[in-house]
Amino acid sequence: MINVAYILAASHSGSTLLAMLLGSHPQACTVGELKLNGSAMGELARYRCSCGVPVLTCSFWQKVQAQMEARGHEFRLDDAGTDYRDVRSAYARRLLRPLCRGRALEAVRDLGLWLSPVWRRALPKIHRRNADLMESIMQITGSRVIIDSSKNGLRLKYLLRNPGLGVKVIHLVRDGRGVSLTYMDPAGYADAADAGLRSGGNGGDRAWERLPIAQAAREWRRNNEEAENVLKTLPSSQYVRLRYEDLCAEPLAICERLFRFLALPPSDAPRQFREFEHHVIGNGMRLDVGSTVALDERWRRRLSPAELDVFQDVAGPTARRYGYTT
Template identity: 25%
Template sequence: MARVLFLGGLGRSGTTLVERLLGELPGVCALGEVVHLWQRDLRDDERCGCGAKFSTCGFWRRVGALAFNGWHNVDVDRVHYLRAAVERTRHIPRLATAVEAPEEVHEYAEYYSRIYSAAHEVSGARIVVDSSKHSALAHVLRWSNDIDLRVVHVVRDARGVAYSWTKSVARPETDGAEHMTRYSPGRSALLWNAHNAAFGLLARRGVAVRRIRYEEFVSDPKMALAGIAEFAGVDLGASDLDFLYDGYADLKVGHSAAGNPMRFTVGRLTLRRDDAWVRSLPPRQRRLVGAVCAPMLRAYGYPLNTEVPSR
């Protein structure tokens, strides 16, 4: 049975940073956002985190051969159909309350379990990390008998997430021709509530879930990684966190299938808390997001009053 550490939360919450640092730990293999592999990699042949096209990356070629006897045997249209049928936020209540999941849920989960199992074998790692984030996918995966699922729920202040979604970020995989999705602050606030609540529901269904706050993770990454490693069942040695320095991490090449541009970073990665939203998110939008997300912000320990003092 493949042990999978699933990183969940709304996008722009810091999951890629958490994944990159986890990927440096012994016995851990970070796969990126596997949920996007079917389209971005199998169909569009975008670049792996190592820089090579997916079709030419040796790691992913071996995974595909072991999981499906070659990626050409994957019916991508079928995967897309199954995703639409079972892996949407609106399906979560049904997935969470069902006594038994429909056959399509098991079929969809099997595509992922095959990849996880093959990645385990190819990498030799004890644990694989999937940073797909999607709460509905986590609810699907919990039904698989072939996956030992553990979830790290990454939370960031909703106002910081909202500000990040307003920024225009080019996708390196497309040489700048495409940009990452953008949401209005109101839209991101609603999504923040929905996705984070879904992970709370997942925990109540018996899945092992550990919640971490992005702000605390960045402030003390060594302590945060040690806690996640213990949760995942990774035994750390005295030198296993030596890639972390004062204010930065030294990263090796990874094989992230999809994710934000940070997945291409090799070498020094600055570690600093991004609080630009405090002064850059317009007060009206800050108050809107704060009001919409107030109950959960309070539950997660975030202050509701973040007005910028006048100078």
């Protein structure tokens, strides 16, 4: 059984930071988002691994490719075949587009998907590719637990059904006002500090990703609603909920709590998490330097009173439920 720690979260909630902190444990590993969305990588020849070199020349990823080929898979980072939504059926892709919406609607989705021969053939193959990729990475790193920071609730639903995996879930929540500010300008608030390293080394201002405040607040609310819908299907022993703000306030104490949850021995490795070798795909902060964990509350200065009012109208009840009242 492959032991997986899945970080479930809205985008821009600190999942890459958490994955790197946990992945610094000597018995854990992470490469970030194992769904490996090739479209988010831009020009692959320029995309940098968190070790600093282009992913195409990174010796770690070359070893992963060799391991996958030995297991009978063709493997490319920009076409990894691990995303459950990436099936060659327009009908199935339409059914896989909505977020998870509770048991009854998920039963309808499952029935609709089962009517697709393409989906029935694809699902076991995607299960196997995910398990084989995880096992390959764990063998290369000598790890007992792999952290997947893909965040997506629908992906978690299918990982939980993957017979080769034992999955524990960390639901990471960040103040929706901070998340919304980041959605409004991803390059400015959620990417590498060095502008030349943004978009994985491709550069650019990511202007096409920017959302207005109402849509940003809606995304945060909907993604956390999806997370709760998936968690309702699990026993309480299989997941924990963590606030980004608490992680930043006490990173070592929070990591110790999470290590216990994952049945890992104590370790102070997160204290200097950037000094360890990481090969992470995802958020640009993976390319920054320094191991200081600092709370980012720039939303308090950057969001206008009018924008804060819009956020409260769209997502206020959800924010208050998570304790964000001031």
